[in-house]
Amino acid sequence: MRTILFLCFALLLSCSGLKKYTVEENVPFNEEAVQVIFDDEISKYGLQNGEKILDLGSFTGKFSAIIFRNYPQTKFTLVDVYNYKKLLFNYSFERNDSTYNFRKNRRFVKSRLTKIPLKSNTFDKILCRRTYHEFRPFNKALMLAEMKRLLKEDGELIIVDVIPNYLGHTDAGCKSLYLEANTIMHEVKRQGFTFVKEDSTTYKRTDSTDYNLSILKFKKQ
Numbered sequence: 001m002r003t004i005l006f007l008c009f010a011l012l013l014s015c016s017g018l019k020k021y022t023v024e025e026n027v028p029f030n031e032e033a034v035q036v037i038f039d040d041e042i043s044k045y046g047l048q049n050g051e052k053i054l055d056l057g058s059f060t061g062k063f064s065a066i067i068f069r070n071y072p073q074t075k076f077t078l079v080d081v082y083n084y085k086k087l088l089f090n091y092s093f094e095r096n097d098s099t100y101n102f103r104k105n106r107r108f109v110k111s112r113l114t115k116i117p118l119k120s121n122t123f124d125k126i127l128c129r130r131t132y133h134e135f136r137p138f139n140k141a142l143m144l145a146e147m148k149r150l151l152k153e154d155g156e157l158i159i160v161d162v163i164p165n166y167l168g169h170t171d172a173g174c175k176s177l178y179l180e181a182n183t184i185m186h187e188v189k190r191q192g193f194t195f196v197k198e199d200s201t202t203y204k205r206t207d208s209t210d211y212n213l214s215i216l217k218f219k220k221q
């Protein structure tokens, strides 16, 4: 009986996406290289220190933790449909640095697919990084309405996503298709956002697979 239980548990682990994520997330966070790789991208977001940022599709919040190192007064709300909070304490960026106050400047909120349980008009910026392509087509308008509701009147939505290298290029993790920047722009504008600007950058993964990212900024009004 014990052997069967053990085998089921091992099978569950090997099928789980969490195991795969754990490997990448355990890369030591304090590596200067990690910060340098992302500094260029983050500088294009146009953030101000001290803002309230909602990181939508935050996963463990690792990317917000990277932003935080250059914006230490900023308050992060990490929102995901999965409760990654439980995993967070295993990661080096939460564990190793006693002077590092990210823990005090971030909170986790577990959301439902199209409903984010937070107050309206709260955030200066919403960052939706490598997450927009994961929204199901029939949920997109609802998600964009939620983002609009949560932004302050002068707030901005920043959508960062992978530019497909070829027709049919999918995200290996979630299997969703990556979208052309123009498609995202069109969909977001249709929900009443005003397009502000587009930038691009190269996202370097720790496994040395590089992607081109587009950074699209929109105003709520």
Ligand SMILES: C[S@@+](CC[C@H](N)C(=O)[O-])C[C@H]1O[C@@H](n2cnc3c(N)ncnc32)[C@H](O)[C@@H]1O
Binding pocket: 056, 057, 058, 059, 063, 079, 080, 081, 082, 111, 112, 113, 114, 128, 129, 130, 131, 134, 135, 143, 173
């Ligand atoms: C590829 S990860 C991106 C992680 C992180 N933002 C980054 O750039 O490294 C996409 C995340 O979006 C989350 N997600 C997908 N749909 C969502 C939704 N409707 N609301 C909140 N989170 C969602 C997934 O659970 C996943 O953690």
